[in-house]
Amino acid sequence: MFQITFLHRAVAALTLGVAALAPAQAQEVTLKVHHFLPAGSYANTQFIQPWCDKIARESANRMKCQIYPSMQLGGTPPQLFDQAKDGVADVVWTLPGYTAGRFPLTEVFELPFMMQNPEATSKALWDYIQQFDQAEFKDVHPIVFHVHGDGVFHMREKPIRTLADLKGLKVRAPTRQTNRYLAALGATPVAMPVPAVSEALSKGVIDGAVVPYEVVPSVKIQEIVKFHSETDPAEPAFYTSAFMFVMNKARYAALPPDLKKVIDANSGQALSGQIGKVFLSADGEGKKLTAKNTTNVIGREELANWKKAGQPIVDGWVSEVTAKGHDGRKLLDSARSLIAGHLAGK
Structure with missing residues (x-):
């Protein structure tokens, strides 16, 4: 009788111990x-x-x-x-x-013409x-x-082919550096997050927006605008986020x-x-939705003008972070070197 009682107690104690451990193990x-x-x-x-x-x-x-x-x-x-x-x-x-x-x-990656391949970048x-x-x-x-693919202009009334086409247009952009760059290109930048873009386009608050093709279905841009302007895919993207x-x-x-x-x-x-x-x-999936609209590519020769216009934005970022106690030039060079290294498969 003693042996049976002792055995029961031992089994009960073991069961309680396992039960106590179980929640911790199976959290x-x-x-x-x-x-x-x-x-x-x-x-x-x-x-x-x-x-x-x-x-x-x-x-x-x-x-x-x-x-x-x-x-x-x-x-x-x-x-x-x-x-x-x-x-x-x-x-x-x-x-x-x-x-x-x-x-x-972090904004160094959002400067003009930093990104050419989203995976490497x-x-x-x-x-x-x-x-x-x-x-x-x-x-x-x-x-x-991470970053997204090439930024693209999505415009209500006319395509963007040259810098002159941007003059005076209200264009949405996602970040501070991209807004500064659009201003340097002659546009009037309007900062807003992606969810606000569709209504702003529909109501004519903005003339266009820069987003990658990946965003197109989320805000149904293809139903609101008529024109999509890409930059030469052989060149780095004019912006990424x-x-x-x-x-x-x-x-x-x-x-x-x-x-x-x-x-x-x-x-x-x-x-x-x-x-x-x-x-x-x-981006490829999103681009399919824009097929009914008109798409053009801004070529390398024209983009040389865009790069020249964007250089003060790059220099301004270097000066700004340097004034905050960092080595802006070293950070810019390091970001470019890291991108180049991953592009080369290092």
Whole structure:
């Protein structure tokens, strides 16, 4: 009788011990992922949702996402970074450039004619931030930094063929440096996030917008404008935008070690490059929707004039960050060197 009772107690104790360990071992996490584009956007369907599916699969479904597209958690696109910093969201996807002047060192990638290949440039952006720019992102846990494909003019009433065609036109742009560049080209820049573009075009608040083709279906630009003006694909893009996919630091720190490893395995330089490649591919899909409209290419000879007009913007950025205590020329040269290295496959 004593032996049976003792055995029962031992089994009960063991069962309780296993039960106590089980929650820790099988902790389940749901990450609130917030961004500004619709659920059907290429950014959501080709990048954010696949990333979430992958971390769920690699964590045996112990870590999942609840995605909130179209700012469903409230706020505006420029507030997304602070939402990640403050824990309103666990993960956000947004542009540093939506908060003008807050990330000045990152802006080097948004200067005229910096980007020619989104995959190589996205890898270079990740490397640049790790080497020179961690302070600007110290309040969050970085997952991916990337750029999009070539910027394109989407115009209501006339195509853009030369600098003269831009004079006096109100053109939307996403970031401070691109706005400065448009002004240097003779346009009247209008800063606004992507979700506001469709209404602004429809109401004639702006004459056109610069966005990559990837954005076209998200805001149905092809239904509002008549003309699309690209730049020579053999030349670097006249502009691109930097993006960040970042996580709340406390949320990351609270993850058990094995789930941290899942996040770490789905972060970094290689993934940044892959996402740049995804956005380039999405450009092709978006471009198909503009086939009924008129498209022209701004050639290399004309772009020489654009580069000359853009040089003061580059010089101004160097001077600005140098005045803040950084070596602006070194940062510019380093960004260009990193891009060139990844273009060469290094």
